[in-house]
């Protein structure tokens with residue numbers, strides 16, 4: 437049976453389930469050096485997890501969808517299996533995107549930003565658009581991208597997806613490969629980033645991307661901050677190449693106090709909360725426990741295995 441390092445947050449009844457199955461659970465804050473050498477499985481990931489013996493480690497269950505913060509090369513070198521929780525954030529994030537889009541497109545953001553001076557906006561109306569009939573280009577057609585696309589399609593937007601493989605996906609009128617990134621940018625009234633952060637997607641949205649975005653789109657980032665060259669985005673907002681932005685993730689986090697983005701009335705900032713999942717601990721544990729049982733019976737994972745070479 438397995439020695440499991442609890443680097444996330446097991447509920448008492450979840451701990452009991454594991455112990456009843458014969459496993460030993462060690463809390464991260466109680467990990468001593470000798471026990472660190474004996475850990476077979478890590479649940480979650482924090483500083484304590486970096487102390488375990490990777491030669492012995494078999495399986496890591498991350499609590500997040502994105503696994504960019506994990507030592508992927510080290511895990512691959514030691515043939516450690518890694519699972520994420522991709523899928524559980526899709527509905528919450530899609531609802532966030534709808535909220536952000538309407539807040540910007542219907543003049544709510546300028547009114548909030550103007551606070552007590554808002555009445556002036558009745559005369560000099562802020563830019564207002566109808567989303568219906570517009571084109572949304574969503575980068576990433578996975579769980580999150582596809583769920584967003586399905587909701588936007590229902591609102592009457594034309595949905596274009598961009599993915600690594602270009603295969604059709606639910607909610608998309610059309611899917612292109614990332615080779616066509618700049619062509620897709622040129623068709624967008626709305627750009628949404630739902631890509632994982634990998635070496636290929638760092639600074640994916642750079643000066644050239646914003647130059648190609650010829651329809652002054654809204655820009656929404658719910659993926660990862662470092663996929664965006666923040667200086668290039670700031671300049672694109674100043675130049676009006678991007679008409680407005682909703683940024684749940686930025687680089688770095690938290691956004692520095694002196695960032696020019698704070699002062700921009702057409703920028704909506706939230707603190708990496710779009711993916712807040714109801715009953716998160718139960719959903720993560722279900723994925724973990726199914727994976728653990730399958731690992732013991734067959735040496736493989738049941739679901740959510742990350743390709744350590746691709747990084748998602």
Ligand SMILES: NC(=O)c1ccc[n+]([C@@H]2O[C@H](COP(=O)([O-])OP(=O)(O)OC[C@H]3O[C@@H](n4cnc5c(N)ncnc54)[C@H](O)[C@@H]3O)[C@@H](O)[C@H]2O)c1
Nearest residue numbers: 501502522525576577578579580599600614632636658711
């Ligand atoms: N803001 C938040 O709180 C929050 C919450 C959950 C997830 N996320 C982020 O969202 C990301 C996506 O999550 P998901 O569950 O939809 O992942 P997923 O694995 O289901 O989908 C990933 C998609 O990205 C595409 N892709 C990967 N590399 C690409 C490239 N170089 N060019 C074009 N397309 C590429 C894939 O083809 C796939 O369509 C996560 O990796 C995470 O970083 C953020």
Ligand SMILES: O=C(O)[C@H](O)COP(=O)(O)O
Nearest residue numbers: 499500501502525708711
């Ligand atoms: O990728 C994710 O699942 C979300 O960004 C939440 O992950 P975090 O809690 O590691 O930021």
